[in-house]
Amino acid sequence: MGTNSDLFSEVYGCYYSVVAKILEQAGDGISKSDIEKLVNSHAFYDSAFHLLPKLFSDEWSLLKRQADGKYYSKLQWPDTRRPMTGLEKAWLxxxxxDRRILLFVAPDELAALKSALSDIPPLFLTEDFHTYDLAADGDPYEDETYIQNFRSILKACVTKSPVYIQYESGKQRRLARNIVxxxxxxxxxxxxxxxxxxLLKGDGRHKKVTLNFARIRSVESSTAVLPVHFNAEKYFVQKTHATPIVLEISEERNALERFMLQFASWEKQTEYDEEKECYTCRIYYDRQDETELLIRILSFGPVVKVLGPEGFLTQIKERINRQYRLNIGENDF
Structure with a gap:
């Protein structure tokens, strides 16, 4: 086990990376001072005390000093990129x-990768995971239009370029907008x-928007010109609500574990109340996430009780009353 741990550490550590950089430049010869500079700039502060003696003393048998005073690589193959480990291959x-893989990999690339890994068992399978409360109307990941739209937007995210999107709203209205x-x-x-x-607006009052990919009908390059010093990130700076949501979580039906999985992306404080034999949880959230939190909390039914704040508790009651009226077919409750 010790050998495997050492190998894992070296493969993923900065020592491997800095030695690879040295060997890349050592093909045509590299001076001792240049080696020291690479170690000092790409490794840890005290790495020189560990790396340099092993390189210069030939303990690792990677470099050979020639008559010109420079060090040359002993490797017969100049490519210093490390091979993938078995664990990485199994993960890949x-x-x-995964049925979503074509959103990120072209069909010919997928075929080539599957062929190269044909003798590698997968690290896990989809059926190994059991997801609670999963929606039945997920996105159409095999749809060609969906795939092309996704790839176009993914590229625009990387290049920070505006795109022209045609979108169908929840009321079946077709909208077209320039969006970054x-x-x-x-x-x-x-x-x-x-x-x-x-969303880019002609009057300069741009605003953040959230669009469901399944409702996007087409994506094209946009001719819109971005304002000078435009920064999309500033529209998404999270502002934590001053008062956290306070919840009481029952021990029944594995509620706490399910809850922690569902709300893993939010900051929380959870403690056990011995007198009540339940858990008290405080969720700190951005106001724009309020509706999402409300829906998720309601999905837990009676095993999660909302204690506050008053405004959020009122919304919970209104949602329950509305659903009750729909169920019994009455207009008033």
């Missing part, structure tokens, strides 16, 4: 089996991707 094989994609968000519970972007 598992990703290739900022971030792509995935919801495990809803099984949907959403685009977070900045």
């Amino acid at each position: 094989k598992a990703l290739l089996l 994609p900022y971030h792509i968000n995935y919801s495990v519970r809803d099984d949907k991707f959403r685009l977070l972007g900045v």
Whole structure:
């Protein structure tokens, strides 16, 4: 086990990376001072005390000093990129089996990767995971239009370029807007991707928007010119609500574990109340997440009780009353 741990440490550590850089430059010869500079600039502060003696003394048998005073690589093959470990190959094989993989990899690339890893068992399978409260109307990941739209927006996120998007609203209205994609968000519970972007308006009053990918009908390059010093990030700076949501979580039906998985992305404080034999949890959140939190909390039913704040508690009651009226077919409650 010790040998494996050492290998894992070296493969992923900065020592491997800095030695690889040295060997890349040592093909045509590298001076001792240049080696020292690379170690000092790409490794830790005290790395020189460990690395340099092993390199210069030939303990690692990687460099050879020639008559010109320079050091040359002893490697017969100049490529210093490390090979993938078995664990990495198994992890990659598992990703290739995911039904969303074509959003990120072209069909010919996927075929080539599957062929190269044909003898590698996947690290995990989709059926190894059991997701609670998963929506039944997830995005159409195999749809060609969906795939092309996703890739176009993903590229725009990287290049920070505006795109012209045609979008169908929840009321079946077709809208067309110039948008600067900022971030792509995935919801495990809803099984949907959403685009977070900045809507460009002619009057300069740009605003952040969230679009469901499944409702995007087309994506094209935009001719819109971004303002000088435009920064999409400033539209998404989170502002934590002053008062946290306070919840009481029952010990029944594995509620705490399910709750922690559902709300893993929010800052929380949780403590056990011995007298009540339940957990008290405080969630610190951005106001724009309030509706999402409300829906998720309601999905837990009676095992989660909302204690406050009053405004959030009022919204919970209104939602429950509305659903009750719909269920019994009455207008008033």
